[in-house]
Amino acid sequence: MSSDQRFFDFLKERIGLDVASVGPAIIERAVRQRSIAQQAPSTDHYWQTLQGSRDEQQALIEAVIVPETWFFRYPESFATLAKLALSRLAELKGMRALRILSLPCSTGEEPYSIAMALFDAGLAPHQFKVDGFDVSPLSVERARQAVYGKNSFRGQHTDFRERHFTAEDERYRLSERVREQVRLQVGNLLDPTLLAHEPPYDFVFCRNLLIYFDQPTQRRVFEVLKRLTHVDGVLFIGPAEGSLLGRLGMRSIGIAQSFAFSRHNEPEPAPAFVPSALPVRQPGRSIAPPVRSRPFSSAVANPSPVPTRPVNDATTLLASIAALANEGKSAEARVACEHYLDTHEPVAQVFYWLGLLSDVAGSALEAQGFYRKALYLDPQHAEALAHLAALLASQGDVAGARRLQERAVRSGRVADSERKS
Secondary structure (H helix, E strand, C coil), rough: HHHHHHHHHHHHHCCCCCCHHHCCCHHHHHHHHHHHCCCCHHHHHHHHHHCCCHHHHHHHHHHHHCCCCCCCCCHHHHHHHHHHHHCCCCCCCCCEEEEEEECCCCCHHHHHHHHHHHHCCCCCCHHHHEEEEEEEHHHHHHHHCCEEEEHHHHCCCCCCHHHHHECCCCCCCCCCHHHEEEEEEEEECCCCCCCCCCCCEEEECCCCHHEEEEEHHHHHHHHHHHEEEEEEEEECCCCHHHHHHHCCCEECCCCCCCCCCCCCCCCCCCCCCCCCCCHHHHHHCCCCCCCCCCCCCCCCCCCCCCCCCCCCCCCHHHHHHHHHHHHHHHHHHHHHHHHHHHCCCCCHHHHHHHHHHHHHHHHHHHHHHHHHHHHHHHHCCCHHHHHHHHHHHHCCCHHHHHHHHHHHHHHHHHHHHHHHH
């Protein structure tokens, strides 16, 4: 870290980024890219340029923050939102519209997914409004354009695209009806004045953000999120962030794969904060498990039925495991994993899924064992490295988490090299 510590400190001050959460290599690479772009003869010259230019400061932040998002990512969260929204509207008895917040909103896939999910659940435009905030002006501008390529439509179920988008060459433009429901703005969660005079939100999406902060910043951000979330509201987070909220007076609402939390009736005093999950995020690579999107035509639509006959083809069975886990059918997904191991040679992905299912169920020790089995078969399995690092960090094993993080960084370098060759 040596001479580049000043860049780490700059990013910590501006956006709260903890270098340990992404690894120094990511930041060093961004500094090199921006130095070349500015034709700076040395790092010192680039530092001077950075200090004198707000545009360059934002450019460096943009180089570090690589959006990795798509429509209906973690689909069970949106299915859960739709059901809760209908219930919440009944409680409000038409007194006001639902308020939903997406922060960070990145390039718009999440807030627009929220709006599409609520429309598909039968809500009318006057019944809800969505706000999206992101620290990146570039991402917000792309979100406002609302034109997306194929990378934003992942998974086999993209029928929502037919309902809400219009094809334009090889890209897709979002309908005006959905766009009108979403207000997009630049905003920093570390800004104490952010939404200071706004009423709280019924539902807040803040996913895969806390893991990039150090302990004091996590506490600050959590207090902001608590202020922004209605006392009877629900906070949706990322898969690796549940243990953080559990220690700060929040509890899971109990819907598998939704990653949704509400307040305790009697919050327990928050103990000393343990280190957060430390998954490594490489540019263009998601730190989240490879859950396939499964959007829905309505909130009450029944998910795909479980096959009544055993599936023996390895590829088909792996896809079935992913689909079951995606639909929140944890027990069925576990049975499918065990069936795979009974009928095929063991593969890392199956043990990874078993680890994730145990993780979601709160069986940390069991999850740790499965993640290690996955890494025995595939030492560079990115998701297993990330989630095992998160578990070790939540248990206080910072050194162990850091070692896994370094392995993931090395794995990313190898992958980058292979892609270039």
